[in-house]
Amino acid sequence: NTLAQGRRRIQDVAGFMRLGNHFVDAAHRLYTVAVEKNFTQGRRRAHVVAACLYTACRQEKSQHMLIDFSDALQINVYVLGTCFLKFRRMLGLKLELIDPCLYIYRFAAHLNLDEKANEVAMTALRIVARMKRDWIVAGRRPAGICAAALLIASRAHGFDRHNQDVTKVLRVCGLTVMNRVREFEATPSAALGLDEFHKRDIQEEADPPVFIKNRIREARARAVQENNVELLTSGALDNPHFKGNHAGRWRRPRALTERQSQYTEMYEQLETELKEDKLDTEMVDAAKREDLGIEDLRKRANPLCSFLRAEEGFEHRAPNGISTLHTQISYPRGINQRPVILPNQATAEELVKPAQKPEDKLNFEEWKKGVLEDADDEIDFLFRTDDEVREREAVFNAQNKEYIESQQQRENERLVAEAEKRAKEEDELAQEEGRRRYLKSSRSRKRKEGWDPNELTTEEALMEVVRTRKISRKINYDAMSALFDDTGDFATDLLSDKDREKQEKQEGALGAI
Numbered sequence: 001n002t003l004a005q006g007r008r009r010i011q012d013v014a015g016f017m018r019l020g021n022h023f024v025d026a027a028h029r030l031y032t033v034a035v036e037k038n039f040t041q042g043r044r045r046a047h048v049v050a051a052c053l054y055t056a057c058r059q060e061k062s063q064h065m066l067i068d069f070s071d072a073l074q075i076n077v078y079v080l081g082t083c084f085l086k087f088r089r090m091l092g093l094k095l096e097l098i099d100p101c102l103y104i105y106r107f108a109a110h111l112n113l114d115e116k117a118n119e120v121a122m123t124a125l126r127i128v129a130r131m132k133r134d135w136i137v138a139g140r141r142p143a144g145i146c147a148a149a150l151l152i153a154s155r156a157h158g159f160d161r162h163n164q165d166v167t168k169v170l171r172v173c174g175l176t177v178m179n180r181v182r183e184f185e186a187t188p189s190a191a192l193g194l195d196e197f198h199k200r201d202i203q204e205e206a207d208p209p210v211f212i213k214n215r216i217r218e219a220r221a222r223a224v225q226e227n228n229v230e231l232l233t234s235g236a237l238d239n240p241h242f243k244g245n246h247a248g249r250w251r252r253p254r255a256l257t258e259r260q261s262q263y264t265e266m267y268e269q270l271e272t273e274l275k276e277d278k279l280d281t282e283m284v285d286a287a288k289r290e291d292l293g294i295e296d297l298r299k300r301a302n303p304l305c306s307f308l309r310a311e312e313g314f315e316h317r318a319p320n321g322i323s324t325l326h327t328q329i330s331y332p333r334g335i336n337q338r339p340v341i342l343p344n345q346a347t348a349e350e351l352v353k354p355a356q357k358p359e360d361k362l363n364f365e366e367w368k369k370g371v372l373e374d375a376d377d378e379i380d381f382l383f384r385t386d387d388e389v390r391e392r393e394a395v396f397n398a399q400n401k402e403y404i405e406s407q408q409q410r411e412n413e414r415l416v417a418e419a420e421k422r423a424k425e426e427d428e429l430a431q432e433e434g435r436r437r438y439l440k441s442s443r444s445r446k447r448k449e450g451w452d453p454n455e456l457t458t459e460e461a462l463m464e465v466v467r468t469r470k471i472s473r474k475i476n477y478d479a480m481s482a483l484f485d486d487t488g489d490f491a492t493d494l495l496s497d498k499d500r501e502k503q504e505k506q507e508g509a510l511g512a513i
Contacts, residue, residue, distance in 0.1 A: 002040070006031045009049050016072050017064065019053065026056035030091075036410070039090055043083065046073050051084040058095045063106045065143065067171055100128050100142040100149070103170075108150060110169045116157055123153035126198065127184070134187045135208035136180065143172045148180035156194045182241035183209045212240070220250070220332045221340040232329055251329050 010027045030052040034040055040048050050069040057064045066084065070077035088095065108121040127149040131137050137145050147166040154161040167174045184190055187206040189197065216237055223231045231237065238247035256264065332340050371379055397404060
């Protein structure tokens with residue numbers, strides 16, 4: 001059975017990862033859904049099992065990371081990540097972002113901090129909380145935040161820990177850790193001492209690092225436009241995260257790599273060939289018409305497209321750089337390698353708010369009215385009519401009749417199972433409500449008569465046995481209560497004459513004693 005094999009595999013991985021039974025149950029429920037939706041088809045069982053277990057860990061907010069499953073199963077972490085993302089997208093799960101605080105105590109125990117491990121962890125937790133307020137955590141992976149917080153906290157407590165010590169434990173890139181450390185150094189909290197950091201809470205929030213970086217880039221672009229050489233060379237626009245020569249590295253031209261040089265040479269050759277081909281074509285046409293000369297053609301010759309200057313087709317062109325005594329300062333570019341656009345450079349069309357809603361249903365008939373008449377035939381060929389849709393649907397249903405029937409049968413079985421489960425839960429709730437009602441009335445009756453409410457009568461003892469042993473879910477508590485009198489003992493009205501005489505004799509004998 002596929003589900004049984006999947007549960008055994010989940011138990012094996014959970015045992016290796018030291019996960020509890022509730023993780024196994026949650027992962028098995030997810031695995032059942034994956035089997036029902038054919039997510040296991042074409043994928044290895046180990047990948048699906050790891051995705052289900054990691055999803056359960058994310059839902060339970062445990063301290064396990066995806067790379068832990070990668071180490072346990074010896075599978076590439078990117079393969080597991082791809083499988084997990086597709087599984088989450090299929091189920092439509094909205095998992096909460098991982099809090100870096102979950103990993104602090106786990107990885108602090110691996111840094112050889114001795115008896116100060118708890119103190120370092122507490123400081124690291126406070127650093128993470130401060131990073132959240134300073135917008136450093138937003139959009140960053142929790143492992144890098146945790147590594148930077150532990151590195152700063154361990155150094156603050158006097159431990160000689162290097163970048164490699166935390167990257168080896170948390171398995172993150174060293175450059176990522178150093179970037180997080182530099183971003184924290186730029187905040188006002190970094191100037192406080194250890195004791196003052198624990199006692200004092202700065203109310204002001206620092207600007208996000210990306211916001212600061214973009215404002216510096218815009219200031220550089222504005223200085224280049226205004227030809228302000230003094231500001232560009234003063235160091236006021238240097239990167240605040242670096243010191244020394246690295247802070248002014250942006251002023252030096254970036255050298256091209258060997259691959260970039262090869263691409264540039266290839267694009268130049270392609271552009272030259274396009275120019276020559278276009279010129280030859282126009283010369284042939286002019287020779288036929290005899291209305292233009294060769295010199296006129298050469299003046300009007302332009303390339304079909306420019307690979308080297310893609311920004312020429314873009315509305316905002318990069319201004320020329322500024323030449324200083326030592327170097328050439330070029331106009332800054334953004335992450336997309338486009339020239340930086342200043343706020344005052346936006347066109348009126350770009351400043352207009354979008355009229356299209358983020359999510360809306362397209363009216364095909366109205367949209368078709370705006371299409372050119374020459375393209376009507378092509379549009380009609382791309383979209384099917386309602387009759388064609390019904391015909392293709394009928395063909396599909398006929399070819400996949402067995403599959404559709406099996407899916408429908410499986411859906412009906414699922415609905416029946418859910419209905420039975422719901423009915424069972426309702427019966428159990430009704431039985432529990434009846435038992436609670438009769439116990440409440442019995443205890444109130446004992447309080448009125450001055451008895452100990454914690455002392456169980458015969459009626460309450462019988463009901464407790466029925467509840468704990470779960471003899472049946474079809475117990476009529478009204479009929480059961482009729483077996484007992486107001487004192488909670490068996491009622492003598494239901495006994496036969498012979499049994500009643502026998503009970504009276506026993507009570508008389510006990511009274512004589």
